[in-house]
Amino acid sequence: MSAPILEIRGLNKRFGPTQANRHIDLTLREGEIRGLIGENGSGKSTLMSQIAGIHIPDSGEMRVRGKAYRPRDALDAYEQNISMVLQELGVIGNLPVAVNVFLGRTGRFTKCGIVSRKAVSRATEELFTKWGLPMPPLNQFTGDMMIETRKIIELARALSVDPDILLLDEITQSLSLNNRQKLYELLEKLKSLGRSVIVITHDVEEMLRITDTITVLRDGEVVGETVSSGTTADEVKRMMVGREIGGDYYRADNRPEHGDELVLSVKNLSVAGELDDISFDVFAGEILGFCGLSDSGIHSVGRAVFGLSKAAAGSVRLVARDMDITSPAQALENNIGYVPKDRDTEALMIDASVLENFVLPSLGKLAGAMGFISSGSLKRLASERVAKLSIKCEDIAQRVGELSGGNKQKINLGRWLVKDPSLLILDCPTRGVDVGVKAYLYSLMKEAKRNGIAILLISDELPEVLGMADRLIVMKGGRVTGMIDRGEAFTEQAVIEVMI
Amino acid sequence: MKKFPPGFQDIVPFIAFFAIFIFFMIASHDERTGAFRMLTALNLRTVLDQTMLTIVVACGVLFVVAQGSIDLSVGVNLALSGVIGMWAAHAAGVPFLVIPVSLLVGLAAGVFNGVIVSRFKVPSFMLTLAMLIGIRGLVNYIQTKTHAQRLPDELLFLNTPAVKTAIFIAIVLIMAYVFEFTRTGRYGRAIGENETAARFVGVPVGKMKIVAFALSGLMAGMGALFYVVTVGSTSQQMGVFLEMRVVMAIFLGGVLVTGGFSARFYKILLGSFSIQIIINGLALVNKSDALISQSVQGLLLLLILLVSSLAGKRTARGDDDHTATSGQVGPR
Numbered sequence: 015m016s017a018p019i020l021e022i023r024g025l026n027k028r029f030g031p032t033q034a035n036r037h038i039d040l041t042l043r044e045g046e047i048r049g050l051i052g053e054n055g056s057g058k059s060t061l062m063s064q065i066a067g068i069h070i071p072d073s074g075e076m077r078v079r080g081k082a083y084r085p086r087d088a089l090d091a092y093e094q095n096i097s098m099v100l101q102e103l104g105v106i107g108n109l110p111v112a113v114n115v116f117l118g119r120t121g122r123f124t125k126c127g128i129v130s131r132k133a134v135s136r137a138t139e140e141l142f143t144k145w146g147l148p149m150p151p152l153n154q155f156t157g158d159m160m161i162e163t164r165k166i167i168e169l170a171r172a173l174s175v176d177p178d179i180l181l182l183d184e185i186t187q188s189l190s191l192n193n194r195q196k197l198y199e200l201l202e203k204l205k206s207l208g209r210s211v212i213v214i215t216h217d218v219e220e221m222l223r224i225t226d227t228i229t230v231l232r233d234g235e236v237v238g239e240t241v242s243s244g245t246t247a248d249e250v251k252r253m254m255v256g257r258e259i260g261g262d263y264y265r266a267d268n269r270p271e272h273g274d275e276l277v278l279s280v281k282n283l284s285v286a287g288e289l290d291d292i293s294f295d296v297f298a299g300e301i302l303g304f305c306g307l308s309d310s311g312i313h314s315v316g317r318a319v320f321g322l323s324k325a326a327a328g329s330v331r332l333v334a335r336d337m338d339i340t341s342p343a344q345a346l347e348n349n350i351g352y353v354p355k356d357r358d359t360e361a362l363m364i365d366a367s368v369l370e371n372f373v374l375p376s377l378g379k380l381a382g383a384m385g386f387i388s389s390g391s392l393k394r395l396a397s398e399r400v401a402k403l404s405i406k407c408e409d410i411a412q413r414v415g416e417l418s419g420g421n422k423q424k425i426n427l428g429r430w431l432v433k434d435p436s437l438l439i440l441d442c443p444t445r446g447v448d449v450g451v452k453a454y455l456y457s458l459m460k461e462a463k464r465n466g467i468a469i470l471l472i473s474d475e476l477p478e479v480l481g482m483a484d485r486l487i488v489m490k491g492g493r494v495t496g497m498i499d500r501g502e503a504f505t506e507q508a509v510i511e512v513m514i
Numbered sequence: 515m516k517k518f519p520p521g522f523q524d525i526v527p528f529i530a531f532f533a534i535f536i537f538f539m540i541a542s543h544d545e546r547t548g549a550f551r552m553l554t555a556l557n558l559r560t561v562l563d564q565t566m567l568t569i570v571v572a573c574g575v576l577f578v579v580a581q582g583s584i585d586l587s588v589g590v591n592l593a594l595s596g597v598i599g600m601w602a603a604h605a606a607g608v609p610f611l612v613i614p615v616s617l618l619v620g621l622a623a624g625v626f627n628g629v630i631v632s633r634f635k636v637p638s639f640m641l642t643l644a645m646l647i648g649i650r651g652l653v654n655y656i657q658t659k660t661h662a663q664r665l666p667d668e669l670l671f672l673n674t675p676a677v678k679t680a681i682f683i684a685i686v687l688i689m690a691y692v693f694e695f696t697r698t699g700r701y702g703r704a705i706g707e708n709e710t711a712a713r714f715v716g717v718p719v720g721k722m723k724i725v726a727f728a729l730s731g732l733m734a735g736m737g738a739l740f741y742v743v744t745v746g747s748t749s750q751q752m753g754v755f756l757e758m759r760v761v762m763a764i765f766l767g768g769v770l771v772t773g774g775f776s777a778r779f780y781k782i783l784l785g786s787f788s789i790q791i792i793i794n795g796l797a798l799v800n801k802s803d804a805l806i807s808q809s810v811q812g813l814l815l816l817l818i819l820l821v822s823s824l825a826g827k828r829t830a831r832g833d834d835d836h837t838a839t840s841g842q843v844g845p846r
Contacts, residue, residue, distance in 0.1 A: 322714065346716025360714045363707035366775050374704055374715050377697045385696040 016044040019210050020065070020083075020179055025074035027060055034060040036234040038074070042179065045208045047201055049221040049242065052231035052254055053448040054418040058214045059101060061231070062181045065212070066098035067091030078179075089118060097172040098181035101214075101446075105164045107157025111150050112138040115171045138170070145173050145200055148193065161188050161356065162308055169197075180204060180211045186220060187445050190308035190474050191513070198224055216448055218247045219477065230254055251449055263453050264481025265460065270500040272300030272484055276333045277437050277468040280319065283328035288314035290492040291328070296437070296468045301459065303483030304472040306513060311492035312472045313355055316441045319470065320352040321345045334436055346375060351430030355441040355472075357419070361426045364415040368407050369396040371414050372429045379433060395432065403428045420451030427458060438462060441472045456482065476506050488512045527768040527781060530818045531788045538795025551798050552791075559675070561794050566682045567740045568786040572760045573689040574624075574733025577699070577726035579764055580777035582706040583638035585727060587627060587645035588734040589756035593653045593748075595620040596738030600663040600748050601656070609666035612742070617735040623649070624731015628724035638727075646757065657750060664747045672743045685736065689729075690779040702726055706773025762815050763789045788818075 018041050025038040034057045042048055050058045063069045065076065067085030076083045078094065085091035088098070105114045112134040113120065123133040135152045142149045147170055150163050159167075165188040172180060186194050201224055204211055215221050221228060222242050230238040230253040238253045275298040283292040289311050296302045304312040317323050319330050321341040330339045332348055339345050345352070354360035362371050373380070373392045380387050380395070396410045403424045407417055414422060423443065430438060440459070444452045459482060462469060473479045479486055488496040488509060496512035498504060542552040551557060571588050578585040599616030603609050627645065631638045671677060693699035701722050704712040713719045734753075741752060767785025770776040792814055796807040 320714075320716070341718070342713055342716040343718035343721070344716075350716075352714060352716075354714050359708070360710055363704060363711055363774070366704075366707045370700075370704070370707075370775055374700075374712075374717075377700055381697055385698070387695055387697065387700065389695075 016046070016208070017079075018042065019044045019079060021077045021080075022065075023075050023077075025061070025064065025076070026072045027057075027064060027069060028072055029060075033234050035064070035071075038236055040229060040236065042210050042212065044210060045205050046227060047205055047211045047213065047225045049225035049228040050212060050214045050231065051216075051218065051221055051228055051250060053450060054420050055233075056231040056254075057234040058231055059183055060234075062098060062183055062212060062214065063100075065091070065179070066096060066181050068098070068100075092119070092175045095175055095178040096181070097175045097177045097179075099165070099168050099172045099183060099185050101183040105156045105167050108155055110153045111156055111159075111167055112152045114156055114167055115141065115174055117171065119174075137174075141170055141174055145170070145203070146196060147173075147200070148196065160308075162190060162193060165189065166193065178209055180209065182211065183214045184216070184446060185213075186215050186217065187442075187474075190306075190310075191476065191510075192307040194220075216446065216452075217475070218250050218449065222247060222250070232256060254448075255450060264456060264478075268500060268504070270300075270484040272468075273298035273466055275466075278319070279331045279333050281329050281331065283318060283330060284326045285314060285318050285323045286326045288323065288492055289318060292318075292489075292492075292494055293328075294487060294494070294497075296470065298436075298466040298468055299463050300485065301463055301469045301471050301483045303479035303486040304470065304489060305474075305476055305479050305486065305509065306489035306495075309491065310489040310513075312489050313441055314492070315489075316352065316354070316439045316470060316472050319345075319437075319439055320350060332437070347378065349433060349435045350437045350439065351375065351433065351435040352439045353426050353430065353441060353443050355445065357422055357426055357445070358415075362414050362422060365413060367411045368400060368405070368414055368417070368425065369393065369410040371425055372396040372399060372410070372432075375429055376433055399428055399432055420447040423447050423451065423455065427455060431458065431462060434465070435467060437468045437470070439470045439472070442474055443471070444473075444475070444478060476509060480504055480506065480509070524768060526818070526821055527766060527784050527788070530766065530821075531784055531791075534788055534791050534795070534814070538791055538799065542795065542798045552795060557794070557798070561790050563744050564794070565786050565790040566678070567737055567744070568756075568759055568763055568790060569783060570682065570685060570740055571733055571737040571756065572763050572782040572786055573685065573693075574730035574736075575760050576689075576693060576764060576769070576777060576779065576782050577702055577729045578638065579761075579769055579771075580693075580699070580702045580706050580773045581723060581726055582709070582773040583631065583723070583726070584642065584761065585624075585627065585638065585730045586642040586757045586761070587623065587649065588730060588737070588760060589753035589758075590646050590649035590653060591620055591623045591731055591734035592737045592741065592753035592756060594623065594649050594656075595735040596742050596748050596752055597653055597656050597660065597663075599735075599738060600665075600742060601660055603666060604663060609668040612666075612669070613739060616738045617732060620735020620738065621728055621732045624728040624734070625724060627731065628727030631727065632720040632723040653752075654750070657748070660748075662747045662749050665742050669743065672739075673746075678740075678743065682740075686783075689733070692729075693779045698722070698725060703773065703775050703777055706777065707775060759789055759793075762811070766815065766818055 020042040022038055022040040025035055027035040038061060050061065052058050060069065064071050067088045067090050083094065085094065091097065106117065115138045116134055120129045120134060123130050138152050139149065147166055150159060150167065156164055156167060165185060169185065186197065189197060201211055213221065213225060225242045228240050228242055228250060229236055230250065232254065276295055277298050278296045281293050284290055292315065294302065304315055306312045314323065318325060319339065321339045321344055332339055335348050337348065358364055369392060373396055376395060377387060380391050393410065400407065400410055405421050405424045407421065414425065427443060444455050447455065459469065471479060471483055484500050486498045486509065487494055490513065498508065539550050539552050542550055544551050571592065575585050575588055595616040598619045599612040602615040603612035627642060630636050630641050701712065701717045704717055705719055705722060709719060742748060763785035764782055765771065765785065766788045767781030769781050792811055796810055
């Protein structure tokens with residue numbers, strides 16, 4: 015067994031009334047890939063950010079290679095070759111990629127107070143090549159880039175310190191399948207160099223695949239440590255939650271089924287630079303899955319169907335109402351619901367209350383004579399549903415930004431379900447939520463299906479689409495490359511063959 | 515940092531209002547006569563007249579501010595509407611023509627602003643600043659041709675307190691209704707909170723922006739009517755610095771610059787009274803030194819905004835690590 019690189023003993027961290035970390039002990043060895051897993055609020059990110067110098071522990075000690083390690087801040091940790099990729103986005107939009115990678119450390123490229131853009135770009139290029147990362151245009155501003163690209167830039171920044179310990183907080187949820195593969199290769203490479211990694215991910219299967227050991231946290235405490243090859247996903251989930259998770263996580267049946275009524279018919283739809291000649295139908299009570307690698311255009315399909323992008327050709331026909339959808343306002347009016355991928359920026363008003371967020375899509379329905387909307391009816395709607403969906407919040411006046419990811423997502427999906435929509439577009443609906451909430455969201459989807467709602471399920475997570483969809487559309491480069499029905503050939507292997 | 519109790523931010527404007535009122539009431543105490551000059555009937559009527567004008571214009575601007583935009587063109591818009599409206603009434607010899615023409619000119623200017631902002635994505639601050647300068651020039655040019663125009667005698671009855679107050683209350687009720695109890699008001703505030711999220715839910719963002727600027731323009735036209743009725747004629751000074759007074763009223767009332775659900779209708783009533791009492795009080799207390807008045811106005815505004823922002827939840831996010839990162843790093 016290799017030498018320990020990081021030893022944590024008796025670490026405590028408290029935020030106000032919440033004990034986020036309670037007496038944590040952890041030993042990380044050289045060349046070890048450690049997974050941290052636990053429900054939302056179990057203290058994983060807190061633990062990691064203390065190692066990265068972002069938070070200072072209240073008590074307890076950390077040692078790196080036997081020497082006391084007390085980082086003052088993140089840059090201090092960087093200097094000791096410990097770096098972290100945060101869960102939330104941390105690139106500066108108005109700076110080019112290369113400068114972002116070396117942010118705060120451009121000193122060595124500076125001559126007479128002026129940063130040499132050329133030198134920074136060259137160093138960045140070397141960095142991307144060295145670690146086998148897909149290279150974005152280095153002189154472009156990061157603000158216009160996709161979330162995935164920005165995440166990779168952050169990863170490059172963390173790698174630029176040549177880390178002995180790399181901390182990754184929920185990075186895979188922002189990556190599409192092919193770039194996840196690149197990340198896995200990167201982890202292998204770090205391991206072979208004797209570097210250590212700590213990974214947080216909500217995807218238990220993925221964690222078992224990519225880590226050597228797993229530490230399970232619950233309510234701020236370490237409740238178990240296990241070798242990845244010697245355990246099962248169910249075992250890990252049980253440790254996380256502290257009880258058995260029901261077996262019907264995904265759908266139990268293996269047959270495609272749907273109602274007779276055609277809800278949506280998309281014909282030869284093209285969107286400049288995103289989609290090329292897409293056609294599909296979806297029926298009442300059918301879950302139509304979309305999957306593909308990055309740039310496959312699956313997320314564009316959701317936006318286009320909701321009228322958010324301008325169609326260059328083709329049509330999105332809502333058959334039940336016999337009309338073409340060309341604007342989001344029209345989509346809302348005609349009872350289509352849309353759960354976008356990026357919860358905090360595209361879906362929710364983070365600074366507004368639970369109430370305001372919840373009722374927003376229903377305002378048209380609640381308006382009476384002379385457009386009157388009573389605040390009583392809004393409160394009733396929100397508090398009833400918040401209770402029914404068991405959304406954890408102080409009250410409906412609480413700021414949504416203070417809620418956990420899972421509860422935010424319950425609002426995001428729940429506010430459409432109230433309306434009993436005819437069509438629901440779900441883009442990565444379980445992104446960044448823990449297993450408990452995930453299971454609940456799937457049960458909501460199953461219920462919606464039973465109620466005859468047509469669902470477009472767009473997801474970067476293959477098991478999710480396979481587990482829930484009646485039919486699966488595989489896309490590549492903005493085109494449909496395959497369609498598979500639920501049944502015998504509904505496996506990851508079969509899909510990946512079509513996908514690549 | 516010490517924590518203020520929840521809701522404290524919403525109380526600040528009230529406290530400020532009463533503090534300002536009591537301060538100037540006492541300061542306006544006349545040693546010689548023993549009366550409070552602020553509370554004389556004549557002075558109260560002046561304050562009320564000016565406050566009504568501020569509130570009427572603020573009713574419209576509130577829709578724009580709620581969306582996170584700003585309309586600095588209401589002052590010149592008011593002048594333009596009034597000047598053209600009065601010109602039309604005199605030229606046609608139909609006194610009542612001033613009403614529809616002023617409203618239409620205001621509305622048209624507002625729609626123009628709205629279309630430019632929503633279709634061409636010009637920041638509203640820049641656009642309305644340009645309008646502020648450009649239209650003022652136009653108004654001055656027209657006034658060199660028409661000079662000050664007297665209000666036709668047939669319309670003098672509008673300046674009786676009963677009629678004017680009734681019209682004012684009707685306007686306030688209608689605008690408050692639209693802002694607080696209809697989709698137009700709520701959608702606008704949603705846009706102020708997060709424009710992308712509003713669009714992704716299906717809020718017709720472009721249309722709502724045009725509506726907001728149109729209402730702002732319409733209310734500037736309405737303000738023009740209040741102005742000419744109260745003053746009795748058009749003038750060179752019409753609407754000068756009014757946009758600042760209106761914007762100050764909105765922010766003093768506790769609406770955030772970013773708009774969103776911090777925008778509430780009652781706040782403009784409160785803020786408008788506060789700002790008018792400041793202006794009036796300073797004039798009463800120190801008549802000889804009117805020049806200093808503006809500096810004091812500015813300082814008071816800064817002070818009140820500072821207090822309310824320190825007490826505000828949005829600044830509280832920076833208080834400590836817990837709230838700063840509660841979404842991601844801290845406990846959930």
